[in-house]
Amino acid sequence: MNAEIIAIGSELLTPDRIDTNSLWLTEKLNAIGIEVRLKTIVGDDDLRLEEAVRDAVRRSEVVISTGGLGPTEDDITRKVFARVLGRPLVLDDAILDDIRRKFARIGAPMTSNNERQALVLRDAEVLSNPRGTAPGLLIQHDRALIVLLPGPPREMQPMFSELILPRLEKLSHGIRICKRVMKTTGLGESALDQKIAPIYGQYSNPATTILAKPGEVEIHLTAKSDTTEAAVALLDELAEKIEDELFPSIYSHRGESLEEVVGLGLTVKGYTIATAESCTGGLIAKRITDVPGSSEYFLEGLVTYSNGAKTRLLGVPQELIAEHGAVSAEVAEAMATGVKAVSGATIGVSTTGIAGPGGGTEQKPVGLVFIAIADDVQVEAKPYTLFGSRQEIRERASQIALDLISRRFLL
Amino acid sequence: MNAEIIAIGSELLTPDRIDTNSLWLTEKLNAIGIEVRLKTIVGDDDLRLEEAVRDAVRRSEVVISTGGLGPTEDDITRKVFARVLGRPLVLDDAILDDIRRKFARIGAPMTSNNERQALVLRDAEVLSNPRGTAPGLLIQHDRALIVLLPGPPREMQPMFSELILPRLEKLSHGIRICKRVMKTTGLGESALDQKIAPIYGQYSNPATTILAKPGEVEIHLTAKSDTTEAAVALLDELAEKIEDELFPSIYSHRGESLEEVVGLGLTVKGYTIATAESCTGGLIAKRITDVPGSSEYFLEGLVTYSNGAKTRLLGVPQELIAEHGAVSAEVAEAMATGVKAVSGATIGVSTTGIAGPGGGTEQKPVGLVFIAIADDVQVEAKPYTLFGSRQEIRERASQIALDLISRRFLL
Numbered sequence: 001m002n003a004e005i006i007a008i009g010s011e012l013l014t015p016d017r018i019d020t021n022s023l024w025l026t027e028k029l030n031a032i033g034i035e036v037r038l039k040t041i042v043g044d045d046d047l048r049l050e051e052a053v054r055d056a057v058r059r060s061e062v063v064i065s066t067g068g069l070g071p072t073e074d075d076i077t078r079k080v081f082a083r084v085l086g087r088p089l090v091l092d093d094a095i096l097d098d099i100r101r102k103f104a105r106i107g108a109p110m111t112s113n114n115e116r117q118a119l120v121l122r123d124a125e126v127l128s129n130p131r132g133t134a135p136g137l138l139i140q141h142d143r144a145l146i147v148l149l150p151g152p153p154r155e156m157q158p159m160f161s162e163l164i165l166p167r168l169e170k171l172s173h174g175i176r177i178c179k180r181v182m183k184t185t186g187l188g189e190s191a192l193d194q195k196i197a198p199i200y201g202q203y204s205n206p207a208t209t210i211l212a213k214p215g216e217v218e219i220h221l222t223a224k225s226d227t228t229e230a231a232v233a234l235l236d237e238l239a240e241k242i243e244d245e246l247f248p249s250i251y252s253h254r255g256e257s258l259e260e261v262v263g264l265g266l267t268v269k270g271y272t273i274a275t276a277e278s279c280t281g282g283l284i285a286k287r288i289t290d291v292p293g294s295s296e297y298f299l300e301g302l303v304t305y306s307n308g309a310k311t312r313l314l315g316v317p318q319e320l321i322a323e324h325g326a327v328s329a330e331v332a333e334a335m336a337t338g339v340k341a342v343s344g345a346t347i348g349v350s351t352t353g354i355a356g357p358g359g360g361t362e363q364k365p366v367g368l369v370f371i372a373i374a375d376d377v378q379v380e381a382k383p384y385t386l387f388g389s390r391q392e393i394r395e396r397a398s399q400i401a402l403d404l405i406s407r408r409f410l411l
Numbered sequence: 412m413n414a415e416i417i418a419i420g421s422e423l424l425t426p427d428r429i430d431t432n433s434l435w436l437t438e439k440l441n442a443i444g445i446e447v448r449l450k451t452i453v454g455d456d457d458l459r460l461e462e463a464v465r466d467a468v469r470r471s472e473v474v475i476s477t478g479g480l481g482p483t484e485d486d487i488t489r490k491v492f493a494r495v496l497g498r499p500l501v502l503d504d505a506i507l508d509d510i511r512r513k514f515a516r517i518g519a520p521m522t523s524n525n526e527r528q529a530l531v532l533r534d535a536e537v538l539s540n541p542r543g544t545a546p547g548l549l550i551q552h553d554r555a556l557i558v559l560l561p562g563p564p565r566e567m568q569p570m571f572s573e574l575i576l577p578r579l580e581k582l583s584h585g586i587r588i589c590k591r592v593m594k595t596t597g598l599g600e601s602a603l604d605q606k607i608a609p610i611y612g613q614y615s616n617p618a619t620t621i622l623a624k625p626g627e628v629e630i631h632l633t634a635k636s637d638t639t640e641a642a643v644a645l646l647d648e649l650a651e652k653i654e655d656e657l658f659p660s661i662y663s664h665r666g667e668s669l670e671e672v673v674g675l676g677l678t679v680k681g682y683t684i685a686t687a688e689s690c691t692g693g694l695i696a697k698r699i700t701d702v703p704g705s706s707e708y709f710l711e712g713l714v715t716y717s718n719g720a721k722t723r724l725l726g727v728p729q730e731l732i733a734e735h736g737a738v739s740a741e742v743a744e745a746m747a748t749g750v751k752a753v754s755g756a757t758i759g760v761s762t763t764g765i766a767g768p769g770g771g772t773e774q775k776p777v778g779l780v781f782i783a784i785a786d787d788v789q790v791e792a793k794p795y796t797l798f799g800s801r802q803e804i805r806e807r808a809s810q811i812a813l814d815l816i817s818r819r820f821l822l
Contacts, residue, residue, distance in 0.1 A: 302714070
């Protein structure tokens, strides 16, 4: 089966906006053996959208549009599809009631332009949108299955996964595509590739893609077969060989985030953790608490930017700061043991460094970060020289800290 | 003038590949007053490419394709454009010699499929490619200017900048495009649109686009004129009217982030700030310290997840937590005054709530968040009922907290 995606919205034709919905949809479609043959990105432009829809409906078995279902004048998707398919728009009272209820629940006045979202194409199936006001629509037209989805990913994704994917899966008998993502830290992209190219080079199925991101390198495997089981078996075979070669650089075997891996490890061991951050400014605490249920193992996080706060909250001696400077291994260690002591956590972790762009010196340049971890037995700080923007330095430092935790305590 | 971009290559229809060429081209085109009206992303697919080219040539003044000019069977761009435009491909001896020289220079054997790159459409202008083997082509066809560019950015970008842009600049009679972004919080997309649609509806230039993001709505204005000064004057005129109508919902007049606005306001007033976070888990501290130089006004941030930490670090009375629960206005206020007191900051801000997905009750459902701000004069906590995933609830809560700060102290 083949599909075609139409991304609608003038903002998608500006230099700063990427249509990421179609990437997500492509992944889901590929997984059930449906190929995306064409993507059109069109603005709130009646004539061009009409042409795009006309071509798509004629040539593709599945046509998916995203965006343009909202309440404003700009939102022309319903109107244009109605015209091309020759189906009038009718007001759906159930949807209108639902939109009214949503506004009532949040106590906001419902402006009249919102009524537009209750217009549906005749004989279309309404796809309810519990996360927003504009419902999606599903239309079977001649040989084409046409799906109109809202633009915001948080509304579009669950609607597609829950209401469309199961249906498409039934229609597309045949090839199954399975993917697996492994994540690594500590090895550069080319060093990693040199290690595993001799392994994955022997396989055309699964296909292997290597993707470098700040502080980590991902390995994506894609296997095709008649059944999901057979595709998974292909993945297992290649993944095991790669894992043997790259151990212990792999921290995630099934795409889990580093903070999830840390959380799982802490939970299994029954450990608790507390953070004392300077240059990362709360990012490590934020990432640890991104994980649902993290209140079970995360006790507290102290963002001690000022020297006074380091002394008062963590008990870092003023003289230590005076002697070695706030950005030093000694202060990092005192921060980690300090936060462990005051919180009563099993593990204390700390960062102190220069995220930039200002504040660097000859001896302590921008990018220098000390990261320390304290447990009941020992405390150790290590220096890291990180590159990139302020955000990237903070990202990388938090990545290293979480990776150190997962390694020292959890492997 | 308007343009249309066709990105060619099957790899651009996979989940992991984004067509970034078109973003770069859009920026260059917009800067000289040419609007991109449609983008098509098509694979190495003869029939679909033919349709895309046919539509583009008929409706657009400038048609730019990227990719598909290489030596392999997959590279069908020349062939398909030749067919649609009714111009035969002819072998260009000068190009062939040039390709032969390039191979000779690097000492590699030239395989015969490389000759294909010397085929050009009759009467096309050849765009030399010093950084690769495939030349680009420029064709004036009826009213349309058609440009075929290679796919690799390092070949495409200089070819476009050096050989195409100066020519388009002449054709577009010196139109200049300027943009402005305003950001708002506190109003929903449709409520905001209803307020300002009567204003921006009177202007076709600047064009107005409204963009909803979690916790905020952006207004993008795009003005065209003969000179940059005149375009800026158009922006100023409409922006002022919108600002009058939306005050005080607008927090950013030139695209600055909320944390930058907060930082600027604190700096101007000479205020300092400290945070006490429960459900946001460090996100507010992280956002405040995202801004370079934030160490001047950010003193400390306490992530007090456990009740013990709230009592020990912030002085929140145990009895208060026992009586009202950790998620309550009373505890939020005690946290804000507590962190203000212990840190000595001018402003204390706190959050306590239920980010979910677990932990909600009938009385205190997931999404209930109390946010408090304390200054020298008063402390006030307000309840918010936020929706969305755990991440979204945390995002929205941090957005509201920063917005409250910018409003209470900075306007």
